[in-house]
Amino acid sequence: MSDVTATHSTAKVTVSPEEFAFVKYDATEIATIVAELAEQLGIANPIRVVVDETTPLAKVYEEIDAASSDATITLHAESGALEDRKHPMSFSPTGARESLGRILLRAHDRMRTDFADAPGDLDLTLEQNAAWDTYCAGRLARMGVETNQQRWRYNHRNRFGFNDDVDEMFDRLWSSDDLGWADVASGG
């Protein structure tokens, strides 16, 4: 595995693979975007970005060694999460900011003591995953990252139902900034 390091922020960001064979992505560009996001969020932890370029699917998830400022954050992304949907196999900086920003926010949340009970990303239920995505996407939008609110509203409705109560829950999570895991899991 080869790594690329970006020096835009105090966070050391490495990306693998260094060279992409299946898609036209640039590891340095990805590292730069993650470093900028980390700077915005005040994250100084070392960050690893691991891209699975063999699949066009778009799953993203994060792992963190420990809830401390020197723990390594690992962001996993299937290539579709960083892809320009108009030009398949090409990189989308906008899409990458949105996908990687969302899971970087999760990693940021996990450093709070009131997220200690949150299951690992791969152990979340579909509903827990959707609620946390809504909470992260709303904050990303307020950070200035291009985000389509209706896309996330539809995702949220698919998990919780198509009715007014669910929409109110979505609005609460979307507009919140300082929730603990229990709040996120219960819908804000």
Added chain:
Amino acid sequence: MRQFFPVEDLARDERFVQTNMAERMKDGRTAIDVEKTSSAKSRGASKRLTPDRHDASDAARGLMHGIMVGEIQALEGAGRTAHDFATGDGTNDTVPFELKLDMARQAWDEARHVEISAKLSDWMGTELGEFAENTVLFEAACSNDPILRLAGVNRALEGLAIDVFTQMKEFGDIAGDPYLEFCEDWMLADEVTHVKMGSDWLRKVTANDPDRRTKALEFQQVVDKLFSFGGARGESEESSFSLAKRFRELAGFTDDEVDTISQMDHEALEERKEAVRKYRERVGADA
């Protein structure tokens, strides 16, 4: 008015970016677990488009956008077939007037489907043109023989629409999305009619010309295989949607024809897997 319109000249605004099947097949990535090594939590054991997929809403949005651009091209194709050929008895590249009327009715249906699909895309959080538009559908409507168009578009393409709409209707039903389920159900009813038109006219116009019928059915098989998108349609859990056998029966397909399509879907999936394996070997060798 101009006749026989090439795919390169389709009118689109700046939101749309077009691609074709040859470009899509250059993509060496696949959602299919070719080597059977990925964890179930990552790629998942089933590719079927159901709400319990981790990426369900995004997968549904992508398919809905594909449906919308497909409806635009189906409108363009039916309109061309109503206009491109002289009125006659069906011989010498003429078409019966009643066939033109059916194509005009289909164009009207497709225009309504475009509007419905655009509104559904908006409801699902998709921008028009957000995904690349594959023009393979209109390409099937560019034959100089109107009967080949009916075989390629009405029977193969609209047949695919039956399969996709059935899956999307089920998705909306299970997810509890009232608009998606309702709209797909109504559009599905139209698609069954469009396929039936193709089946009926194919038999009627070629009643005394078995060679032309054979050629048309062969063309349909080629298009059917192309439209199976490398195994996207099939009975396997690795396929996103299945063959809607009951609705195809209602649309005039015989049991033998359904079995043939099912077999071609399976072959397309296996061919795609083999192509991906070879691509990976080549990329591995180059890396």
